[in-house]
Amino acid sequence: MKKFIFRQKFFIAVILLLLVATAQVSEAKTTKAGNIASLFARVNPSLGAKRAKDYAAVVVKAGEKFKQDPYAIAAIIVHESTVNHKAVSKGGDYGLMQIRWKVHAAAIKKRFPKVKKANDLFDVRTNVLYGTEIFSDCMSRSGNNLRSGILRYSAVIKSSQQSMN
Helix, strand or coil, X not given: CHHHHHHHHHHHHHHHHHHHHHHHHHHHHHHHHHHHHXXXXXXXXXXXXXXXXXXXXXXXXXXXXXXXXXXXXXXXXXXXXCCCCCCECCXXXXXXXXXXXXXXXXXXXXXXXXXXXXXXXXXXXHHHHHHHHXXXXXXXXXXXXXXXXXXXXXXXXXXXXXXXX
C-alpha cells in the first residue's frame, strides 16, 4: 500500500511539473509574441493591435519551424519593410521581409505552389516563412553568428538588387 501511495504521489508530482513546464513554455511563446506585436504596433501604428498580434504569431511559428530567434526575424521585418506587408522596393523586393521575386521565384513556386506571381508575396505567412527560410540558410552559412547572418541576409537582398540594376 505504501508503494502505491508513493507511486501515486510521484505520478502527481511529475504531472504537476509537466503542467508547470508546459505553462512556462506557453507563457514564453505568449511573451515573445506579445513583445513582437508591441514592437510592430510601435513601428507601424496604422497596423492595429490585431494585425500586429497576427503578424507576431506568424513570426514566432516561423522561428520555431526554422529554429531561428523570432526577435531576429522581427528585427529584419522592421528594418526591411517597417512592418508593411504591401511594401515593394524599387528593385522588386516584396512584403514584410522584402523578398526579391526575380531571384527567388522558382524556389518560391516550388515551396508554395499557390504562389504564382510577385504580388502573392504580400501574403504574410508565405512571405515570413520563405524569408525565414532564407535567413536560416544565411545563419547556417555564417556559423550561426547572428550579426553575420543578418548581414548575409541583407547582402542577399543587396546583391540581388545590384544584379538587377
